[in-house]
Amino acid sequence: MKMMLKFSRVTVPTLREKPVDCEVVGHELMLRAGLMRPVSSGIYMMLPLGLSALLKVENIVREEMNKTGAIELELPSLHPSESWQASGRWFEYGPEMMRLTDRHGRDFCLGPTAEELITHYVGKAAPSYRDLPVNLYQIKTKFRDEPRPRFGLLRAREFRMKDAYSFHRGTEELDETYERMYQAYLEIARRCSLEVKVVEASTGLIGGDVSHEFMVLSDAGEDTVSLCEKCGYGANAELERHRPTLRFGGEEEEEIEEVHTPGLTSIDDVSEFMGVPARMVLKCVLYVVGGDALAVFIPGYREVSTKKLAAVLKTDSFHPMREDEFPFFPSLTPGFVGPVGLRDTKVIFDEEVVGARNIICGANKEDYHLKGVEEKRDFRAEPAMNVASSVEGDECPSCDGALTISRGIEIGHIFKLGLKYSKPLGVEFTDRDGSLMPVVMGTYGMGTTRILQTVVEQHHDDRGIRWPKAVAPIPVELIVLNSENNEQIETAENLSRELEKKEIEVLIDDRSLSPGIKFNDADLVGLPIQVVIGNKISRGMLDLKLRYTSIKRDVEIRNAGGAVENALKEAR
Ligand SMILES: [Zn+2]
Incomplete structure (x- = not known):
């Protein structure tokens, strides 16, 4: 059943004023457009429109993961401490890990990631060479006790993430899966209307040999990246290797x-x-x-x-x-x-x-x-x-181009882990000749709540959000200008039923408020197509507007369903 939602103070609680503590516009618009509400520092409830958009993002992620041959499963949020202790990360993680003790005094954590659980499971299955390679993923709520939660969903303590874990018989096989995941990440970003730069990154607490981050360039980002336009080189600031130039110091030899x-x-x-x-x-x-x-x-x-x-x-x-x-x-x-x-x-x-x-x-x-x-x-x-940060104009390590320095939001991070987990956790497979060999691993994370807010961050104007249609919570808003006018209400209901038959979801604003407030809210919430049902219906006409481009047109009521459908095809 497709969603038909009515605008109200509970379902879509828009705010006219900018809420306090919003340092980035994506966070501000997520709150003002009534997509989510804070519950505690870095913890949010997703309201109907926010959830709907999140599910669109997650479905894109799911489709692209399935295309790579990855298989979905679901792990628990409560992880017993044992496997985390075996990998050593129970201690390494420090206070970022949310820990708790059950009534029997056993230690647990709320999973920040799941290398340990999944590796333990695959190890116990004692796979043979016939069972590999395999790539398992889940889309699940994760927990991280951030010291300073901020920027809304960009640095939250509870967030949603797609995490995948691949298991291989050798590094060549890992390289193939890694490349497929790399391409899938590019495709997910494209479908979510996000322009990404892929940069070399440090492997940090996850570990491993090689890793890449998928960055959306934005001033709201907390990462700094160095990029070369000429050859496409890109690296996170913590890893970038600008070439030392000869410009430090003077030319001549002088006396001290x-x-x-x-x-x-x-x-x-x-x-x-x-x-x-x-x-x-x-x-x-x-x-x-x-x-x-x-x-x-x-x-x-x-x-x-x-x-x-x-x-x-x-x-x-x-x-x-x-x-x-x-x-x-x-x-x-x-x-x-x-x-x-x-x-x-x-x-x-x-x-x-x-x-x-x-x-x-x-x-x-x-x-x-x-x-x-x-x-x-x-x-x-x-x-x-190499301990100094690069500055604008530094020489690229791969060509003679100049580096530019930008800020970025990391939406995905992929790692070649090699034997980092399989060795300490003793994960082996039986090879063709009966010998036991360590399993070679990769891991692939992508923040879905983070993608959601990044889409808002990248697609807005001074009136509000401009949803790209692929991830818009709902494609169409019907605005009934006078909720006391039965003819207008009836027209909205008929059109809504017609769109429902075409499997097009609608949000209806039939609140008894002034047209000005409703127009402002429609632009703030930013659904791709707005249809205004007002006095023109006496002449058999409606107003239709594409939010992204502000293109407006008159449509006849009798053709309205088809006009909406066409406008949606046209919308970006
Ligand atoms: Zn270069």
């Missing part, structure tokens, strides 16, 4: 010289005082790692990438040195730390510092800098690592 720089501790102050650009100044950022001081040296025009630094240090438990920690490290002169003659301190240099000449850096002496400093002659940039 001490300069009095009273109170000048910032790159800007120093470069202004010396009358040189920031590309001549070495920046020092101090950290505390496991109780020790660490000095990270990077070119003055860059920032330290915390994620790259974490990858280099193989831990993320470090923090920028606080002022109250300075006294514990007497060999350091904060604000004036430089690599020449620095003692008792761990150091890391950005790769770009190697070979730099004629640079300015701290003199390790209060109120003094050194100028004319040269790497190799005055200090050695060792170890040199």
Whole structure:
């Protein structure tokens, strides 16, 4: 049975004012258009229109997954702790995992992802080579105790996700499935009217060797990506590998010289005082790692990438040195730390510092800098690592193009896991010759509630949402201008019945409110086709509007069903 929904304060509770705490427009419109309501921080109830749109997104995901040969199943939300302990992630996950204890004192978590459960299951089945490859997926609510839930469904504590897990006899087979999933993700994005960039990504807590993220470029995104227009290279900022350029430092060899720089501790102050650009100044950022001081040296025009630094240090438990920690490290002169003659301190240099000449850096002496400093002659940039973020115009690592830096919303993330889970969890298959071999795995996530809000984020104007028809909660709204007028009500009911026969769902606004409010709400809710039933019906006419393009036309009542059908074909 197709849905026929009536506009009311309960079913479609639109809001005229912008709700508080909305930092991105997608979140604001999800609330104002009556798609969802917050229940607690990062937890939402989906209202009828929100749910309807979500189901459209999830059906697209389901269809594309089935086309790849993946098979749907459903795992529980409550996961016993045992398999998570076996993989080590019971501890690694930390406070992001929602944990609880049952009445018998057994530990559980609310699943944030399901590698452990599914791998355990497949392992117990003890597959033979004939049972593989197999790719299993579910579309299910997931839980993550975010420290700062925000941006509505973009960073929620309870959200919906499609998660797939593939099991293979070897890496070649994994590569084939990975490629099919990659293509399916592109197709899902296309069908949801989302333009995506695929970028190389770090494997993080999931682990594995290779991974790609599917990014929708948007200022509402929390990820930073580096992209090359020329060759299509793209990478998450935490992984990107811009080529170190030769632009750090000066051209000529100079004598080293001490300069009095009273109170000048910032790159800007120093470069202004010396009358040189920031590309001549070495920046020092101090950290505390496991109780020790660490000095990270990077070119003055860059920032330290915390994620790259974490990858280099193989831990993320470090923090920028606080002022109250300075006294514990007497060999350091904060604000004036430089690599020449620095003692008792761990150091890391950005790769770009190697070979730099004629640079300015701290003199390790209060109120003094050194100028004319040269790497190799005055200090050695060792170890040199990729620890700085890229900046606009950096050289692409794959061609001679220039990188652009953008923000993105990650809607999907796929991983080649290899043996990361099958080894510790002992998942093996019996090969043709009877030998036991470890199963090779892949995993593939896609946030469906996140896709929903991203569609709203990417498709709106200053009046409200402009739903692309493939994911619109309902395709058509009928607006009855005067709910006291029986003729108008009757016309709406007839048209609604006719559309129902054509399997076209409708939302009817027959509230006793002013036409202005109803028009505003129709644009805010943003269904693809609006049909206005007003005074023109005395001449046998209705108004039809395509929300996306604002194209309006008069249609005859007797042809209205066909006109709506045609308009829907035309709608994007
Ligand atoms: Zn390139």
